[in-house]
Amino acid sequence: MANFNTHLNGAFAVSGTLSLVVYKAGLVNDPGFLMCVALGTVGGLLPDLDSDHSTPIxxxxxxxxxxxxxxxxxxxxxELSLIALMALWLAGYGFMRYVVFRLFTRMTVHRGVIHSVPYMAILGLGLTCISYYGWHNTLTASWLYGLFLFGGAMVHLTLDEMYSVNLSGMTLKRSAGTAMKFYQHKDKGWYLLLYTLLALLIYAAPPFTAFWEQLRDPAPWAQLKVGVLPAFIEDILY
Structure with a gap:
């Protein structure tokens, strides 16, 4: 499978490029551009949350x-004294870092249900709903945030599948097919829960039709034709 740096750099490169495209088209503002880059990069690390020793977890x-x-x-x-607050700080940190972390790692298996397409789709749609209903961002920004998070995760899964091919011998490694998963029979109960949650999120999600119509509007994309190439190159070509 691809390592941490490969996932980080790959997700950053893809999300950065696509963020520039939607930013140049005027679909997001300056903070939205930075948010799309950050979410795409974070998404590229999310599937490894089920690895007990991974850097992201x-x-x-x-x-x-x-x-x-x-x-x-x-x-x-x-309500508490300084000494009590210090003790509370240490207790709270220790509880999350060691108790909750240990429970999480025991309940998850690397390349299990977390390392799957429906799980990442749930995270992307969940972020879209939170952004639109909770943070009151625009419809376009909310959908783009969710899509960039999901897209970064897809970059991660794609890289893992690419690294499962032994190019020198053109053979598949044992890890082939364990990254880009939609279902595994041994985890059928978990996948039933995942697809139920996904269906509920699709039902509750902000209107997608209006967002899609904005993407299909040729006006924003016409802006991409302006200033795509440096001026001196455009002078030579045109």
């Missing part, structure tokens, strides 16, 4: 533990 739980501990301290800052 360790980094993610470290950040989550710090945020959880900080939230506890902020909530109880007026």
């Amino acid at each position: 360790k980094l993610g739980f470290n950040i989550a533990a710090l945020v959880f501990a900080f939230g506890l301290v902020m909530h109880w800052r007026n």
